[in-house]
Amino acid sequence: MTIWQDFLLNERKVIHKWTHYFPIYERHFSPWVNKAVTFMEIGVSQGGSLSMWQRYLGPHATIIGIDIDPSCAKHETPGIHVRIGDQSDTVFLDQVIDEFGVPDIVLDDGSHQMNDMITTFQHVYPKMLKNTVYMVEDLHTAYWDEYCSENPLDNFLALSKAYVDVLNIEESRGKVRPDPILAGTFGISFYPSAVVYERVPHKMFSVATGYGGP
Numbered sequence: 001m002t003i004w005q006d007f008l009l010n011e012r013k014v015i016h017k018w019t020h021y022f023p024i025y026e027r028h029f030s031p032w033v034n035k036a037v038t039f040m041e042i043g044v045s046q047g048g049s050l051s052m053w054q055r056y057l058g059p060h061a062t063i064i065g066i067d068i069d070p071s072c073a074k075h076e077t078p079g080i081h082v083r084i085g086d087q088s089d090t091v092f093l094d095q096v097i098d099e100f101g102v103p104d105i106v107l108d109d110g111s112h113q114m115n116d117m118i119t120t121f122q123h124v125y126p127k128m129l130k131n132t133v134y135m136v137e138d139l140h141t142a143y144w145d146e147y148c149s150e151n152p153l154d155n156f157l158a159l160s161k162a163y164v165d166v167l168n169i170e171e172s173r174g175k176v177r178p179d180p181i182l183a184g185t186f187g188i189s190f191y192p193s194a195v196v197y198e199r200v201p202h203k204m205f206s207v208a209t210g211y212g213g214p
Contacts, residue, residue: 002022003026003052004022006052006055007052010052013048014045015046015049016048016049020192021194024135024194024196025056028135028189028196028198029056029057029105029133032057033056033057034057034059034060035061036060037060037062037105038062038101038102038103038104038105039062039063039064039103040065040066040105041053041063041064041106041109042067042106042109043065043066043108043109044065044072044082045067045072046075047065047072049109050063050065050075050080051077054079054080062079062081062100063079064081064082064100064103065083066082066087067082067084067110068085068086068087068111069084070084072084081100083096086116087111087116087119088115093123093124097124102128103124103128103132104129104132104133105133105134105135106124106125106128106133106134106135107137108120108121109138112141113147114147114148114149114154114156115149115154118154118156121134121136125181125199128199129199130199130200131199132198133196133197134196134197134199135194135196136156137193138193139156139193139194139195140193142156157195160190160195163179163182163185163188164188166178166179166185167182167185167187167188184200185197185198186198186199
């Protein structure tokens, strides 16, 4: 069963997701199905998505939900762990990582405030290991004033656009400044209302093949 089918057949806790996210989930999360994966979702709401991730990823998955609302603790069940705290509190984030280990997948569906997204990303993402995924969704809020500060740099979507240049730093002839937060990033994928970072430490090499004779 695909994650989309699971969503359509769901009659349990409420799951609120945009339909176009499901192909994105399949594309980036499917390599972790039935593996010992640590999955962290920021934003628990009514708890339905945590259960969906557990069903999708399989019995070896550790599912962690983070929310600022204490009532979300009731959604904790075997294999699903809920921790109450502010996603912009780096001390709290470190406590969660110390308890469960560095996540393999992070899905930020939390406050949608740009400052919160940036703080969480810049603190957690550099700790993640190779072959890991960090996804931020509902980024249409980057265009909504109530989710942004007056500083244009405090915008996760704008930050992600700037990081595209950093991906090309090795061939930029010094025109792009390095950013240690992006070290080990293989790619950044942009979708409507979502951005996905893939972390695969690598070094680019120019390679040629073929017959070079007359």
